[in-house]
Amino acid sequence: MNKTTRVFLKKKEDMEVSQGFPWVYDNEIAEVKWYEEDSSELKSTSLSECLVQDGSIVEVYANTGAFLGSGVINKNSKITVRLIGKEHKDKIEENLDAYFDKLVRDAVNIRALNFSPYDSCRLIFGEADFLPGLIVDRYVSDSNVYLVVQFLALATDIFRVQILNSLKNVCKPYGIYERSDDKVREKEGLPLRSGWIGAKRESKIQITENEVKLEVDFENGQKTGYFLDQKWNRERVSKLCKGKRVLDTFTHTGAFGLNAVRGGAKEVISVDISEDAIEMVNRNIALNDAASKMKAVCADVFDLLKEYEKNDEKFDVIILDPPAFTKSAKLIQKAYGGYKEINLRAMRLLHEGGILVTCSCSYYFDENNFYSMIMHAAKDSHKRVQILEKRGAASDHPLLSGYPQSEYLKCAICRVL
Numbered sequence: 001m002n003k004t005t006r007v008f009l010k011k012k013e014d015m016e017v018s019q020g021f022p023w024v025y026d027n028e029i030a031e032v033k034w035y036e037e038d039s040s041e042l043k044s045t046s047l048s049e050c051l052v053q054d055g056s057i058v059e060v061y062a063n064t065g066a067f068l069g070s071g072v073i074n075k076n077s078k079i080t081v082r083l084i085g086k087e088h089k090d091k092i093e094e095n096l097d098a099y100f101d102k103l104v105r106d107a108v109n110i111r112a113l114n115f116s117p118y119d120s121c122r123l124i125f126g127e128a129d130f131l132p133g134l135i136v137d138r139y140v141s142d143s144n145v146y147l148v149v150q151f152l153a154l155a156t157d158i159f160r161v162q163i164l165n166s167l168k169n170v171c172k173p174y175g176i177y178e179r180s181d182d183k184v185r186e187k188e189g190l191p192l193r194s195g196w197i198g199a200k201r202e203s204k205i206q207i208t209e210n211e212v213k214l215e216v217d218f219e220n221g222q223k224t225g226y227f228l229d230q231k232w233n234r235e236r237v238s239k240l241c242k243g244k245r246v247l248d249t250f251t252h253t254g255a256f257g258l259n260a261v262r263g264g265a266k267e268v269i270s271v272d273i274s275e276d277a278i279e280m281v282n283r284n285i286a287l288n289d290a291a292s293k294m295k296a297v298c299a300d301v302f303d304l305l306k307e308y309e310k311n312d313e314k315f316d317v318i319i320l321d322p323p324a325f326t327k328s329a330k331l332i333q334k335a336y337g338g339y340k341e342i343n344l345r346a347m348r349l350l351h352e353g354g355i356l357v358t359c360s361c362s363y364y365f366d367e368n369n370f371y372s373m374i375m376h377a378a379k380d381s382h383k384r385v386q387i388l389e390k391r392g393a394a395s396d397h398p399l400l401s402g403y404p405q406s407e408y409l410k411c412a413i414c415r416v417l
Contacts, residue, residue: 004089005034005050005058007073007081014062017069017083020402022127024060024071024081032058047080054189055158057089072132072155076189082132082155097162103131104166111138114395118143120207120216121396122228123171128400131156133188136167137224139216141205144174148224149197151180154188164197175201177218179225194219206287210235212258213287215280226253229393230321230359233411236391237319238263240355240413244316247271247308247349249301249342254281254294256319256357261290265317268294271301305345317355318346324362335365336373343377347385347416356385356414363408370410378416389413 009017013028032050034043052058054075060068060083070092071083085092085099092099107129115121117140124136133153139146147167151157157180167173176197185192203219209231216225234256242264248257249271257270268290270281281296297304301322320342326335343358350356360370371387378385391411392399400406 003035005032005052005056005073007032007058007060008065009060009063009068011063014064014066014068016402017060018062018066020400022071022083022130022132022400022403023079024083026075026078026080029080030063047075050075055154057084057092059089072158074154074188077154077187079153082127082153084130084132084155096159097165100131100159100162101166101169103129104163105170107131107136108170110398111396117145120209120226120228121231121394123147123396125397125406126152127403128398128406131163133157134163135224137226137228138171139205139207139225141207141216144205145171146201146205146218147171147173147176148218149176149178149180150182150224151178151190151193152182152184152188154190157188157190175199177201177203179218179223209255210238210259210262212255212262213284214253214255214258215283215287217280220276222252227255229361229397229409230255230411232394233357233359233391234259236389236413237317237357240357241265241268241317244355245314246317246319247315247346248319248321249305249346250320250322251281251296252277252321254284254296256321257281257294258284258288258290260317260319261288261293265293269297270294271297271299271304273298273300301342305342305349308349309345313349314351315349315354316351317357318350320346320356320358322359322361324360324365326362326364329364332364332369335362336369339365339370339373340377340380343374344381347377347381347383350416352417354416356416357411358414359409359411361409363405366404367407367410371412374412374414384417386415386417387412388415 010030058073069083069086071081107124120139132155134156135150137148181192181194218225238259241260246260246265246268251270251272257268278296278298325338393409
């Protein structure tokens, strides 16, 4: 007898899931039908009274009874079920090793379409690769492959052994470092965890991106040590900087600035508020013999833009790549003000016809808000703006249809008049 736990959604709550959305929230669930241990009696109860163990695979159904897919239940989280497939539970569980090996291999093979085995790139992008809450980045240094993994949700943490075995078999890594230390794990009822899996290697390595040498610190760097999603945008920006004076803000590692130097910029100023970041930028400047054209400045970007405006400084290209100003829908208006201020001031600092490269990595600050902000920043700075290109993350960050959270990065290349 099939004793699969079945989660039934409330009326009309199935639409997003049927279109590809991979989460079920607690307030979308009408009832749970499950079997008690050693019983053939089907129980129907509310989510709060459900005794099914967290980490179990359950099946999700529309209120009408239509099967929607299988996922992992976690009553600790507002996201109560994260879908892992369109198959029934028994099909998934008949060979878990093979099931997760296929998902991992598919994700790696997709990257092979646009990235060579010697490219650093994101190999697994969570829900967009049907592995919810799992991030895997590949870094290549001296022909050695390093993987940095983040298990951010119970839905994949519970299959940690299968996933790690597949990664080892497919990627043959020299080392695997875990950065499951994001506080989002606490919302999943999971402890924070970081460190080497297996053999211990050097946690600071050097990679090459767009012919630029960069230091990556697995242990202390943000996220997995580096932001790979802007790779193609940095390459594009480098072609706009020949002979130009460039201001690179929220620089983190100096990657945008170093790409500008590679593109022939005559002067680059890279700014970050973090002293640790500036130390890394200076090391990267030295790695690329760029000291004659590029310098790092430790400052608050908001304050520095005001100071530059007061002193009538001018630039030909300005890059704004700030951290997410909001990680919540409740703070969108506050974030709007922050984004608008830095964009408005940057527009005033540009020479006539100068190029503004402006970004947002917050999903909650969506495309409509982002381009509205640019329009109003232009209006209030008494400038006209031509948006030359709308860009996003590189193709190693695929967009999952029906899951707008996967389209988080916005990058606009603008001409300011």
